[in-house]
Amino acid sequence: MKKCRVAAIAVIAAAVWLPAGPSLAQDTTKEIERYRQMLADGNPAELLEMRGEGLWKEKRGPKNVSLEACDLGLGAGKVQGVNAVLPRYFADVNRVMDLESRLVHCQVTLQGLNRADLVKRPYSLAAGERQTDHEALVAYLVGQSRGAKVNVPQAHPLEQAAFKRGEQMFHFRGGPYDFSCATCHGEEGQRIRLQDLPNFGTPADAQRAFTTWPAYRVSQGAMRTMQWRIFDCFRQQRMPELIFLSQASIDLITYMGVKAKDGTMDVPAIKR
C-alpha cells in the first residue's frame, strides 16, 4: 500500500520538472495548486522520513550503535515533539543547540563518527542528487513533531542570550545590498516577485514560517532543512557563506522559534 503511494508521489515529483517553459504567473499559481492537491495525502518527504528512520535505528559508526539513545532535549531516546522545543540549552555541552547540531553531536559522541566528515556536505545541492543521510535523519526526526506546539525555551541565560543575538542579527544590515532578514521579513504583506514573505514581527506569520520548515521544495525536488533555509537566505542577502551549525544559525533559529510560540508543527511541509 504505502509503497504504491510512494511510487505515485515519485512520478508526480518527476513530472513537476517538465513544464519549465515560460507561461503566465496565474498558470503557475494554478499549477502549484494542482500539485498541492495531488500531493495532499502524500508528501515526497515521506520517503525520506522512512529512510531516516532506518538510519536512526541502524547500528552505525566505529562504535556500532544506533542513535536511539540520543538525548535531543526531552531525554535519551525521546523523539516525539522534540523539534517544537528546540533550540535549547544542553548542560552536557554547556551551550544552546538546534536539532541539526544536536543530531550531529549524537553521531559523534554515540556512534564515534567524525564531525568533520559529517559537516562537510550536509545538503544535497545538485539537481536530482540523492538526499544526504543528514537530510534523511532530519526528515525522520522533525516528522515525529507533527502536531506538537512550539515552545522554544527561554529559561536558561544562554537561551536568552541566543534569542537576543538572534534578534540583533535579524536586523543586521550589511554587504553590498545593505539587506537584513528584516528587509524581506519585517513588513506585513511583502512579496518578492510572486513569493509571499513571512513577517516575523507578527505571531501568525512567524508561526506559519517556523512550523513549515524543514520542507520539501517542489521546485527543487528535494527536502531542505532549516539550516539550509537560513544559509540560502544569507546567500540572497549577499553575505558570505553561512557555516553549517554555526552559532549565528542557532541564534536565528532560536529567535524565530520563540517568535513562533504556540504554533503547531507541520513538518516536513511541502512548498513551491
Next chain:
Amino acid sequence: MKPITLALGAATGAVLVLSLAGCVATPPAATDAKPAAAPAATTVDAVMRESFKETGIAKLDRLNQSDLQRACSAASATGKTVDGKTAVALQNAARAAIKYPADGKYLGDWKRGEAIAQNGRGLQFTDTATTVNGGNCYACHQIDKAELAYGNIGPSLTAYGKKKGNSEAALKAAWGRIWNSHSVTACNAMPRFGDAGILTEAQIKDVMALLFDPASPVNK
C-alpha cells in the same frame, strides 16, 4: 532558460517557480571542524565573524558595517524609523556622494534596461567576478505592466516617465534615487545601485531609459 537566482532574480511564471533547481547554491565546501564544545563567542559581532566563511567573491569584509548600515540596523532592531537628525545626516552624506553621468546624458537603451530590471544575478557567493550584475528591480517594483511577477517592497513605477516628465530635475532626482536611495529616504530597503557599485553608469542609464523613454512600454 535565463540564469536566475533563487528568489531575487527570476523570470515570469513557470520559469520562476519550476526551474529553480538549476539555481541552487553550490555545495558548501570544507566546513570548519570545530568541536561542538568550543568556548562560545558571545557578542553579535564576534558570533557573526566566526559564523561565516569567505566563498568566492563574498569576503568576510561584508560583515564590516558602514555608518549607514549600523545606524539603519539599530533603528530596525527597535522597530522604529531612524531618528530625524540621523536621517538628515545620512541623507546629506548620501546626496553629496552621488556621481551624475559625466556626459550629462541620463538615458540609455530601455530594452537593455528591461533586461537589467529582470536580472537578479550578481554578488552572491555563487557568482564570480565576471558575473554581470542585474538590478532586479522587478523583485520589489511593478514596472512594465506586462510583467506580472513583480514584488511590492517598493512602490509601483508604472507610467513613471509620463507622471514625472522629462525635465533635468526629474531625471536628476531619479538618478540620485537609483545611485543611492538613502539620499532621499535614509534606511529604506532599496540597494545603493551606483554607490555600492552594483550597476555601472551605463547600466543605470539603461534602467533610467526604461522609466523615462516615451518609447518604453512603461510609458505606453
